[in-house]
Amino acid sequence: MLMANWEKPLCRELEAHIAECENCRVVVNTLSKTVVLYHQLPVPEMPNAVKERLYKVLNLDDLQRSTQDRGMESSSKIAPEA
């Protein structure tokens, strides 16, 4: 997933570097193991930052939907006039 975001020249450079650098190979191996473990977890633990963002998005979605459901009746009342 991360790889997809890398620009191709950078990706090639990294691949070449990783092929020669053991430190980076270890890092990459650890990362991919972590990703595999993450996918195997039955209930993955979400970081708080992600949770907050998710809740925000859900709340926004809820607000938008309820505003649409109420239709024009309430939106004409709320119409902002300064």
Ligand SMILES: [Zn+2]
């Ligand atoms: Zn390196």
